[in-house]
Amino acid sequence: MRIYNFLCKKVGELTVKYSNLPESYIKRSYEQVYWKNPKGYPQYRDVQVARRKFRFTTNRPWTMQFARQNERSKQNKKVFLEPVGEWSFFKGDRVEVMVGRDKGKQGIVSQVIQERNWVIVEGMNTHLRVVGKEKDFPGITIQSEAPLLVTTGVKLVDPETLKPTEVEWRYTEEGDKVRVSLSSSRIIPIPKAAEETVDYKSKELYVENPTKDTVAAAATKITFEPKLRTFEMDIMESMGIKEDRVPAKSYWY
Amino acid sequence: MNFSLFRNVLKNVAAITYKSNNTFNVRGVTQVTKNIHITCKHYDLMEFFDEKKNWNETNIRVGRAWKLDELRIKSNTDLHKLWYVLLKERNMLYTMEHECNEKVRLFPNPERIDKVQESMDNIETVIKERNIAYYKLETGETGERPVEDVVNLLGLSEKYQKQEYHLPKFMNSRWVRSYFEHGYINSFAVKKFYRLYREKLHNEERKARNRDFNHVQQLLKRFPDMDMEKLKAEYPNVDIEKAKRSKKARGHFMPKY
Numbered sequence: 102m103r104i105y106n107f108l109c110k111k112v113g114e115l116t117v118k119y120s121n122l123p124e125s126y127i128k129r130s131y132e133q134v135y136w137k138n139p140k141g142y143p144q145y146r147d148v149q150v151a152r153r154k155f156r157f158t159t160n161r162p163w164t165m166q167f168a169r170q171n172e173r174s175k176q177n178k179k180v181f182l183e184p185v186g187e188w189s190f191f192k193g194d195r196v197e198v199m200v201g202r203d204k205g206k207q208g209i210v211s212q213v214i215q216e217r218n219w220v221i222v223e224g225m226n227t228h229l230r231v232v233g234k235e236k237d238f239p240g241i242t243i244q245s246e247a248p249l250l251v252t253t254g255v256k257l258v259d260p261e262t263l264k265p266t267e268v269e270w271r272y273t274e275e276g277d278k279v280r281v282s283l284s285s286s287r288i289i290p291i292p293k294a295a296e297e298t299v300d301y302k303s304k305e306l307y308v309e310n311p312t313k314d315t316v317a318a319a320a321t322k323i324t325f326e327p328k329l330r331t332f333e334m335d336i337m338e339s340m341g342i343k344e345d346r347v348p349a350k351s352y353w354y
Numbered sequence: 355m356n357f358s359l360f361r362n363v364l365k366n367v368a369a370i371t372y373k374s375n376n377t378f379n380v381r382g383v384t385q386v387t388k389n390i391h392i393t394c395k396h397y398d399l400m401e402f403f404d405e406k407k408n409w410n411e412t413n414i415r416v417g418r419a420w421k422l423d424e425l426r427i428k429s430n431t432d433l434h435k436l437w438y439v440l441l442k443e444r445n446m447l448y449t450m451e452h453e454c455n456e457k458v459r460l461f462p463n464p465e466r467i468d469k470v471q472e473s474m475d476n477i478e479t480v481i482k483e484r485n486i487a488y489y490k491l492e493t494g495e496t497g498e499r500p501v502e503d504v505v506n507l508l509g510l511s512e513k514y515q516k517q518e519y520h521l522p523k524f525m526n527s528r529w530v531r532s533y534f535e536h537g538y539i540n541s542f543a544v545k546k547f548y549r550l551y552r553e554k555l556h557n558e559e560r561k562a563r564n565r566d567f568n569h570v571q572q573l574l575k576r577f578p579d580m581d582m583e584k585l586k587a588e589y590p591n592v593d594i595e596k597a598k599r600s601k602k603a604r605g606h607f608m609p610k611y
Contacts, residue, residue: 126465183576184580186583300415320424324427331484335431352519
């Protein structure tokens, strides 16, 4: 289990944030455990047989397509990732494409795939794809974006000079962590689109489910009062339960 | 002493709450009903299922789990009520999942189970925090089940969770003494096992070291202009200068120097 956890690559932080799903669910939706030793028996070690190498692509880990791409029989070549340090590309960022056909053009990041150091830039680095081709139908040609590597493929745009620039994470005097462009020392703010998830565009725009969700006002209401009681004592008192019996002496060993 | 008191109290709470909810104690019940919103009262087995209008839904969107900080501002009674709301919801979700599997249908939004479970875990954490604070203030101990570091039969260190007994240790003839006292720990078999175990751990460590070194070599081959500081930060145990000099790190290109 220890080696498994060490070798198994984790899903990126931004992917978890974008999915708006609990991390435990993402893990259980993509992992493939073929055999697990029963728990609670001294004769069985805590080990399992599971797939360790996953191919992360534009398909998100909790989807069906991901599962199909990582079927048990499929073995892929290892992908080498250049270390990027702290991640500094977010959805909605203005970037300049540094390679390929669209070299020198600027666009907006529409998707971030942290597991592969990729970003997808809207309308840049595209190719044509034929969809729905049959015997008597020629299919529809659509333009689809290919991902770009954040290390070499794109650079963030300086808000002052509108030129591509390197960035660095620094702290402001208020203690906020910000991205600073190295060419003009201007702060590059993190765009509003970065907090977009599969469920909502921004946190304020989330529509509550009236039957399932707790309303925000009820969730943020402070009802705690400090008392010199344990949880159990407090509940017993509020329910009018009286307990005067003294338990027999016992020993812990 | 305190632990046993605590345990007995717990036991009695469970018994008495059950009684009071089901039979008399009208005053208590009315107090409760004033504060809780209850959408519908069925009290039959259909409470294990979702509402009927959700049966054919493909997407039931719900919010996120309760966070620790949101639970810390809630009173004990609120946490107690919320626990049972979540427990009912979890039972409902498990039932619906089972029923969907039986009927070969897709269970909508299975992540709801994880959200409910996370909320319940967080409630437990908050309650534990409060109880530990009380016991530390009153008795100087945490009030949790005591844990001891022991050496087990195989010579490995282990956390032993102590148990509660009516009899003191020296009178309890049925209680099996720890292996340490039996003297197995210095036996030839245990020593041999421990030697082999250490060898295994060492091999794992060595393999991890080699794996990292080879990986860095390959990275250097593929990305010769890479930021070396970031590489060093990600693989702190690898000698990067040594990796650069190796044959594997030289790609199919002329060196720049």
